[in-house]
Amino acid sequence: MTDDAFADHRDLLFSVAYRILGSAADAEDAVQDTWLRWTAADRSRVADPKAYLARIVSNVAVDRLRSASARREVYAGPWLPEPILTGVDDPEAAESVSVALLVVLEALTPLERAVFVLKEAFGFGYAEIADAVARSEDTVRQAAHRARGHVRARRPRFPADRARQRQVTERFFAAATGGDINALMDLLAPDVALWTDGGGKVRQAMRPVVGAARVAAWFAGVATRPYEGVAIADISAEVVELNGSPGVVFTGAGRVIGTLTLDLDDRGLIAAVHNVANPDKLRAVATGTVHPVGLDLR
Known part of the structure; x- marks a missing residue:
């Protein structure tokens, strides 16, 4: 053999x-x-x-x-899974590798x-x-x-709706980077929770930020100041497949500086935001390697 x-x-x-x-x-x-x-x-x-x-x-x-x-x-601070780039796959496979599920499994x-x-x-x-x-x-x-x-x-x-997931991700990104609190509030569930993972290596919230008003204010504030020495105008972002669904990869100063994924509830509102900024956890995304998430084990 x-x-x-x-x-x-x-x-x-x-x-x-x-x-x-x-x-x-x-x-x-x-x-x-x-x-x-x-x-x-x-x-x-x-x-x-x-x-x-x-x-x-x-x-x-x-x-x-x-x-x-x-x-x-x-x-x-909060521990989040290390994000990976994935291809478009079937909904069952995508759910089993989602950041939201991996957080629950912790x-x-x-x-x-x-x-x-x-x-x-x-x-x-x-x-x-x-x-x-x-x-x-x-x-x-x-x-x-x-x-x-x-x-x-x-x-x-909840039934997977990739089109809705991508639409909400794009709208959330536009509202967050523009500091538009009203637009953010329209997308957030009342009890939404923001989890930020900096691993003690970059400045992030050390506890979950809970509630639509607090989460919206947090993102509106982030959009007004440099991040890790990179001016907001010099940060680029792209909506890509992260852990089986649309997510955002942020880059600046020649490196990946963060990822963002959203979890939607049954109304299509954002129930959780997962932001990974720990540089040790961004290496898999930085390599550009796309990992298949299929479940063909049998």
Whole structure:
């Protein structure tokens, strides 16, 4: 058996690891660890390379998430997933990699998160998951039940409307950069929450900003002053595909300086704004690499 099997499934392995870890850098490391284990394995005895590799990367990602969880507990300010550029894909795949869902998954234990991802996103059976995470099937079922309950309570599912998502994103960007508070208020849900992740490396809100008036005022204020030494007039922005839906990438002084994604409620109003400015989390976007988000694991 050649190394072609690993190359054939590399994008898929990244997709699994990224959903479990919420970090492109950590996911790439997990894929590399999977490669090392793959090269050391007796591949002549592997009947299904795809399933075998998926089990390895799942196990590696869970181990990495346990150590990452401790670091995130002392993170400076809100922790948000590392954004990635994605292609236009089917709505189910896009939802499973959305920033909003990954934020919800942060509250799960590493085991619950892995089980949820493998079951809900990739359609693993309970016996397969038990094998992948080295737990009993009963333990896996209980973890899946807890994870589903948590996600359903905090992440209601609304019909995906890509046209509406892009329209709202473009209108929000125009209103925010123009400092138009009235236009912003028209787009925001009353209880909207703004989450900004600077990681203690750039100046951002250290706690969520909640409420339409406060969020609108925050963005109106940002539009009037330089950001990290870059004048507003020198900042460019582009609406691109981020984590499965339209988002905004900001660039200035020859580098990516931030990303913005919006989560809409059932009325099409903005329920949450996620702004990542931590430079360590912008590397995946800065490379320009587009990650497939398809769910072809079976």
